[in-house]
Amino acid sequence: MNRILIIFAHPRLEQSLANAALLENIPESGNITFNDLYELYPDYNIDTEREKQLLTDHNIIIWHHPFYWYSIPPLLKQWLDMVLEFKWAYGPGGNALKDKIVFNVITSGGTREVYRREGRNRFTVREFLAPLEQTAVLCGMKYFPPFAVQGTHKIDKADREKYAMDYQFLLRKFMNNEFKEEEILKHEFLNDWITVTNKLKV
Amino acid sequence: MSGGFLFQAVIYLTAAMICVPILKRLGMSSVLGYLAAGILIGPFVLGFIGDEGSDIMHIAEFGVVLMLFLIGLELEPSKFWLMRRLILGMGSLQLIITSIIVFAAALLLGFTWQAAVATGFAVAMSSTAIELQYLKEKGLMNTSAGRSSLSVLLFQDVAVIPILALLPLLAIEVISLPEEGKTSLIDDLPRWMQTLSVLLSVGVIILSGKYVIVPLLKMIAGTRLRELFVAAALLIVFSIVLLMEIVGLSPALGAFLGGVVLANSEFRHELESDLEPFKGLLLGLFFMAVGASIDFTLIFQNPLMIFIIVAGIMFLKALVLLITGKIFRLSSDQNLLFALGLSQIGEFSFILYSYMGDLKILDEKWVGILMAVTAITMTITPVFLLINERLIAPRFGIKEADDKEMDTIDEKSKVIIAGFSHFGSTIGRFLRANGVKATILDNDSEMVDLLRKLGFKVYYGDATRTDLLESAGAADAKLLILAVNSINTSNEIINNVKKHFPELEVMVRVKNRFEAYDMIENGIKSIYRESLDTSVRMGMDALVKLGSRRYTAFRAAQNFLRYDEQALEKLAVHRHDKKEYIASAREAIETQEELLKGDVNFDPKSADHAWDSEQLREVLKKES
Known part of the structure; x- marks a missing residue:
């Protein structure tokens, strides 16, 4: 069994339909911890010790957040700044996060098409996520491709349900260790790995 | 049966x-409790105490002396000045009208005109002890009823001086006061000299207060011996009493x-806090003496x-x-x-009656009757106030509310x-402002x-009452x-809620640690x-003004x-271990010491290692 820590950062959750659907379908399990940063630290006063303990207690970390200005919401950045301490997460003796898996779960207004060299946003999602990927690498973690709900302003209820079921599927697979690292790393998005895995099953 | 002092003390306590x-359990004021205790141990029920009524009144008078010193201390001349319109207007109106009516009634009862005048003044007095104690206990001092009551009482307190001075002039014959121990030096003088x-x-009191007592207190305060200061406070009171006895005036x-006189001095608060412990006890003693002095044989x-x-009398005074x-x-x-609060006859009246008796303005029989009547009115007042608080006052509040809420659906908040004072109103x-309509409970009817006018849903009354919580x-x-302002009220409400509304979550404001x-x-x-x-x-703002970056100070x-919240929880457990420890000044000091020592371990940047580049620099230095 893997233990999953979802580090969730959304400043206005009550207005996000996509995230509401995703959160609703997170499996109830003692092996999944939902850590709601804006609920816990509305004053940005992050309890570093608590967060470090949570990271220690889990081996799969998810940064779950909306994709604001091609990046993470400020509280999550604050979290990175405060929690990933020198000599603990990185630097001499900083091995606390070594070999843990980490990836982003994002919701973005733009579709996958506009996140292309030729598209409106000129860079891919993976390129925008480079700082996080490198943060993970510096801490000795395995960075997995992101799971992305895209075009959130256009999709309808059925689409959202589909994404939510995929997220649930993903969490179950990861929790039960039913995945191969090298398979996953072949894909640009975890969404693609889910599609392929589902097809194989059928 | 009344043995020595110890026996009496044990009985009273x-x-x-x-x-x-x-x-108190039954929801009544402590005044009523003391009065009941007095009646119980008095000569007419258990007869433990005071076979002769004079004994008890002697004790009572001593209680009143110290109590009035403290009431006087709380009466800053400046406060007095701010309330002058109320004091002079309401006070004089009440005193004059009541006296005149009582005067007329007394004449009809066959009193001499001198006796009628004196009785009129005596009956017009109300009880400072009972009313102020009630208002303080219920937190009503700052309502307009509270301020008005204080004003009337103050006017009466001040009016006692000329009234006492007037009484010798009303004496029908020149008499000497033959009372034991109370030999007054001025008895033989002509009346105008008296x-x-x-x-x-x-x-003399006014002048010595300024030119003798205050310098004396300054000197004693310099020695930094607290008990000496307490002794000095008592010495002042006793000296005044002695002086008063010498000239044959009321010690109270x-x-x-x-x-x-001392209310304006810099020692006011110190005197107050030093004498405060005596005050409660003496007030209780006073009320018990009143209860014990009710002459039931006379009544029967x-x-x-x-x-x-x-x-x-009560109807007339209330009217x-x-x-x-x-x-x-x-x-x-x-x-x-x-x-209702001022409808009784006051403790000053006891003094006026006995003075009237001594001067032979009024005969013994009527002095006895008036004393009994006064004690009864004082005993009944708390009952009336209780009835008002429970049955009448809530109607004033809720009736108006009902009219308004009839047309809107009564949505439960x-x-x-x-x-809903300053603290509660900010929350409200x-x-x-965020669209949450709270139901408000407050005991200040003006508020x-x-x-209500502003459209809040408000219930008037004492929040410790289960039925009020229920209807809210x-x-x-x-x-x-x-x-609410008082921890005792909060505790009472919490116990009530635990018992009757266990689902209701409680958030509480407290003053301190x-x-x-x-x-x-x-x-x-x-x-x-x-x-x-x-x-x-x-x-934090002080740090900023001293040059700190704002965010550093904020962090x-x-x-x-x-850190402080965590310390609080730790110390609470610690404190629980030595529970017999009563919250005292000493504990406050010890806690401060504990806190200040603990603060050495507090690091203002405790959670901010990430921004601290010193460590990083050290490592880089080693590497290069």
Whole structure:
């Protein structure tokens, strides 16, 4: 069994339909911890010790957040700044996060098409996520491709349900260790790995 | 049966221990408890105490002396000045109208005109002890009824001086006072000289207060011996009493004057806090003495007459007060509280009666009757106030509310706020600004009126009462916000809620750390200390003014708040271990010491290692 820590950062959750659907379908399990940063630290006063303990207690970390200005919401950045301490997460003796898996779960207004060299946003999602990927690498973690709900302003209820079921599927697979690292790393998005895995099953 | 001093002390204290908690439990004021205790141990029920009534009144008079000194101390001349319109207007109106009517009634009863005048003044007095004790206990001092009551009482207190000076002039024959131990030096003087000497001694107190006592206290304060200061405080009171006895004046009045003179000095608060412990005890003693002095044989001899006099006097006094209140535009419920609260005859009257008896203005029989009547009126007042509080006052509040709420659907609010002074009102405003309509409980009827006009849902009354909580919707509400001023009230409400509304979550405002400990022990999770956030915020701004970067100061404040909350929980457990420890000044000091020592371990940057580049630099230095 893997233990999953979802580090969730959304400043206005009550207005996000996509995230509401995703959160609703997170499996109830003692092996999944939902850590709601804006609920816990509305004053940005992050309890570093608590967060470090949570990271220690889990081996799969998810940064779950909306994709604001091609990046993470400020509280999550604050979290990175405060929690990933020198000599603990990185630097001499900083091995606390070594070999843990980490990836982003994002919701973005733009579709996958506009996140292309030729598209409106000129860079891919993976390129925008480079700082996080490198943060993970510096801490000795395995960075997995992101799971992305895209075009959130256009999709309808059925689409959202589909994404939510995929997220649930993903969490179950990861929790039960039913995945191969090298398979996953072949894909640009975890969404693609889910599609392929589902097809194989059928 | 009355043995020595120890026996009497044990009897008094035991009676108080038994009666006061019982009546308090029943929701009545402590005054009633003491009165009941007095009646119980008095000569007419158990007969433990005072076979001769004079014994008890002697004790009572001594209690009144110290009490009046303290009341005088609380009466700052400047406060007096601010209330001058109320004091002079309401006070004189009440005193003059009541005296005139009583004077006329007394003449009809066959009194001499001298006796009628004296009786008129004596009956017009109300009881400072009973009313102020009640108002303080119920937190009503700052309502308009409270201020009006204080004004009338103050006017009466001051009026006693000329009245006492006037009495010798009313004496029909020149008499000497043959009382044991009370040999007055001025008895042989002609009457005008007696009057003059009374005025002179008042002058002596005022002048010595300024030119003798204050310099003396300064010197004693310099020695930094606390017990010496307490001794000095008592010495002042006793000296005044002695002086008064020498010139044959009421010691209580002298002590009161002494208090007023010292109210303006820098030692006022010190005197107050030093004598405060005595005050409660002596007040209790006084009330017990009043209870014990009720002459039941006299009452049983003429039950109808006594009843008529009591009823007549209280009705008359209340009526005059109601009219006075109306003239000064009190709202009807405030006016009723004001009128009922002052409808008894006061403790000054005891002194006036005995003085009248000594001067032979009034015969022994009537002195006895009036004393009994006065004691009865004082005993009945708390009962009337209780009836008003429970049955009448709530109607004033809720009736008006019903009219307004008839047309709107009575939606249950999820939040109840108890106490709507500065603290509670801020919470209420904030919630309202965010679309949360809270139900408000408050015992200040003017505030209730105002809030109703603004469309708040308000219940008037004492939030410790289960039925009031019930009608405010405690059974369906989610949150109860306790913003009341007194920890005792909060505790009472919490116990009530635990018993009757276990689902209701309680959030409580406390003044300080000790009250917070109490609440932790009471199992409350959401505790808000008045002396925490604001203090830290102020400290943070101080750091900024001293040159700190604003965010650094802000982070230091955030870390300090978290550190202090954790320390509070730890110390609460610690404190629980030595529970027999009563919250005292000494404990406060010890806790401060503990806190200050612990603060050495506090690091304002405790959670901010990530921004601290020193470590990083050290490592880089080693590498290169």
